Amino acid sequence: MKIILKNIEKKGYLPDINSYMREGGYKALKNALHMKPEGILSEIKKSKLVGRGGAAFPTGLKWEFTYKTKDFPKYVVCNADEGEPGTFKDRLILEKDPHLLIEAMVICGFTIGAEEGFIYIRGEYFKGYEVLQKAIDEACRHNFLGRNILGSKFSFKISLYKGAGAYVCGEETALLDSLEGKKGQSRVKPPFPTFVGFNNKPTVLNNVETFANIPEIILKGGERFSRIGSSFSPGTKLYCLSGDINNPGIHEIPMNVSLQDLLERYGGGVRGSLKGVLPGGVSSGLLTPRDLDITMDYPGVQKAGSMLGSGAVIVINDKHCMVDLAEKCVEFFDYESCGKCTPCREGTKRAKEILINIAQGKGELGDIALLKELQEIMFDTSRCGLGQAALNAVRSALEKFYDEFEDHILRKKCKFGVCPIGKDI
């Protein structure tokens, strides 16, 4: 069952407009232009599609909020600032099937009554930027973009906007600030971007993968989409397998797949023996071999005490020290914290310091309780998802691999020989 990669996985498929049209591309747009916005909204709501960026908000509802707002102009923004370590799915779509995204954004613009869209793309995605720019130019030439699209009264343009190296811009309101040419720092919510978004105007902001589902829903109907995979979160998901797995890569699978199947059938098995899995990148809590039978949909992963997020499944084998990995995770957030709110800015810094101390054999047992409390406070008070989730991985490591921390603290020993404990530093 392929929706998003149906073209990409075909041999010889190229990211140009001819290839796309040969596979039936832009038919969904043609259909949509003959539908009423309410009709499109109804199909999308029926599909039960939820955002694939991590928050899993119902897409139909999001579009409807913006559609109903009487404030103009409205905007469509695509979040292509994929930055979560372990996530590389959007890059694939951007580089290999850019027209899929463009078509979806035009449909969105038509539905909500917007005339302008932006794709905010990671600064490091040089190739994706070039491919997309070329695709936008092609779409303009074919009048899928531009004035009076395909003879209708509807006009729409898309601009590319390059990020400049800040993970936090993946957070939707930080992204909007960055798109306005400012520092990417989260805004106070509510109001949500659906009402007060880009330039303080109503804005639909969706992830690349979310958009990529739209043409299929228009063509085949929301009802049909809603029957794919898990009934809680229907449709397919792009799972990004990385780390200690034999076949790292992207797999599009309906969301009723189990973790075990994902790793064995699709990932070709674990390299070495499995110690843990971060199912939603470094922002998520660890799963262990005991969790292998969970369903990899949003509620399933949440029930196991973690989150699916963007689907960055990072596999960890038993050669790695959890103290060391926890420290690596925090280091990332310390570097990427925007610095605005106290708990995230100061909390990530202190957590890193504590974990380095433990790794160097200077830790105390009290540190563990302190880290746990810090995680709770950061989760409870940080301004945006970055700080709220920054210590998720650490927290789960503390709970599920307590003995490793105790080894470092009490016995001054790292049984994997990874940590600088006992070494000259």
Add this chain to the structure above:
Amino acid sequence: MAELVNLTIDGYQIQTAKNTTIFEAAKKININIPHLCYHENLSIYGACRICVVEVEGRPRLEPSCATIAENGMRVKTNTARVRRARRMIVELLLANHPEDCFTCESNQVCELRKLAYDLGIRSLRFEKGRKYHYKLDLSSPAIIRDPNKCILCSRCIRVCLEIQAVGAIEFVNRGSKTQVLTFFNKGLNNVECTNCGQCILACPTGALREKTIVDEVWEAISDPKKFVIVQTAPAVRSAIGEEFGMKPGALVTGKMAAALRRLGFSRIFDTQFTADLTIIEEAYELVERIKNKGILPMITSCSPGWIKYIEHFFPDCLEHLSTCKSPQQMFGAIAKTYYSQKTGIEPKNLYVVSIMPCTAKKFEAKRPEMRASGAQDVDAVLTTREIARMIKETGIDFCNLQDEDFDEPLGISTGAAVIFGATGGVMEAALRTAYEVVTGKTLERVEFEQVRGLEGIKKANIMLDGLELKVAVAHGLSNARILLEEIQNGTSPYHFIEVMACPGGCLGGGGQPMPTNFEIRAMRAASLYREDEDKPVRKSHENPAIKKLYEEFLEKPLSEKAHHLLHTTYTKRGRY
């Protein structure tokens, strides 16, 4: 009628206007939710996260300063979860803060220190010992920035940009490397900073403070060769009492004079003396500009923060400025010429100290233009806070002092000079004199209520016999900017504009006691107007000591000598 919202806070039913924040709503039941980045005059920042509260149905704690009250909301501001979060957040700030409260300038006013105490933090769990030491910004003669003490609340940034329309500082870098810095870290003195010091008033810690010269003044006082005279600005007398626990706006002119004498100053003089002089020179300048079709509107020039602002941001409008020096600088020039000649004390032995509500005055005194006597006219400028500290250092029981008088002749002043300290005061004083200069008649009712009060921009049309004088008054540089843009666009209808850099005028200056807020400003203003009323003479040109000064020395307003000593020029500084 505005739409109302009903909510519950800590079990109390509250009705409040729509778009009120939880923080504001809680004030209605007398809860002042602990906070750091919130500031009543500034935009909402929502970043310190200390004011978090529980809102039923929301998964996380919400910042009360940034969360709008909604119908049916149930809020708890004081639960174990909230208290625990607040404590840890303050602990996190403390883990990154130098532990030098003993020697910190802000020891008595530090909000972080107070908060740590109030929240019951008695031990620090995070590792102590900072790993980095930022360099202090010592470039400015007025303001010191210590990034080590900064908690990144952005209050200084916001006051600089929103209230003062300057934008001299911003966050630089990100994450835990974030600092508040000037452009390319050039230092405050080398960017558009106006030295107004509003950032000092806004800072909750000791990261911003005046560059103190208390020790230099002590040294001068104990130097037997030096004859140290002191002048005090109008706004100081209505605020300094606050430093000694008196209620805001307590008028302590006589106690202040007594305290200064006890500190060892040889003569206690008054900047109000030269405020009267400024008014005469400025009123004559205005009348001359109107008569001779000179450049209008004319704008006042006694606020040095304002002067630096216009030099940076509107360099093409400098000719609109009155050429009059500020009262502080007129005092210095007169002291080291007229007073020196009168007393036979050589200028080089005369040491002029001024007590100002202002940090920008420190900069003004050092301007190269301010050496009419051949040397620096004003030797040392102390803020209200600094002089209060000197008084405390000596153990003088300020509150119980008997009133004493200023010394003659440079201590004699009128009611018109007193109100210089409040926004609109210079305008009103100038109108009292201009009216009589233009019409030749006696002004019976001296109060011009239209230019009083704390509204951002005040406008009035004043009839001077047949002449209709259009005037405007602005305080806070963002308000001044509006009037300047009108001038730039050629749409300004005014003849005369008064601008004070600081909100409220000098009484809200960057050198004043902390806190300085809206209510306190209003109370200080009220006491200045009261003192004006009580003065036997209320028009500058009727000041007998000033009359004598013209007779004995300056000849007449705008004379050549007056021009040399009392008027100045400005510098096009630009921004880019």
Add this chain to the structure above:
Amino acid sequence: MSIKKCRQEFEKIFKKYPDKTQALLPCLYVAQEKCGCLTEEIVSFLAQRLDLPKVEVYSVITFYSMFSFEKKGKFVIRICMSLPCYLRGSREILEAVVEEALCIKPNQSTEAKKFTIEPVSCLGLCDIAPAMMINKKIYGNLTPQKAREIIRRYKQEKDK
């Protein structure tokens, strides 16, 4: 002087983004590409044209890791230090590259400005971890040995 090189492109961008501030990031990209790095002159110019306080532009630049006031080497080696790459041995790759590329520490450039090594927080190349980029070119599935060979090839380019 550096303004001249960018003038034309700046004007195009100003036209494209009538909401002034939005032009900032694209202009900074252009300037950095044309001049090798950002300078005080560029910042002042953009601040004036976009009607922003200078320090605000400065602030924005320092917020983003891809903007720099220092001239970088001819080849910028970005080594991914994210968890997926770390699990696959990025630490050893970094060590190998640092050693091979002329004994400079991370975040520094070689004296002749040939190489700049930048450990970055994630490149989005987790499927070919451990990975690095040299300018815009991607290298994946690295071993310390492979990484050394790649650097060696770039080193030799000097002689051509």
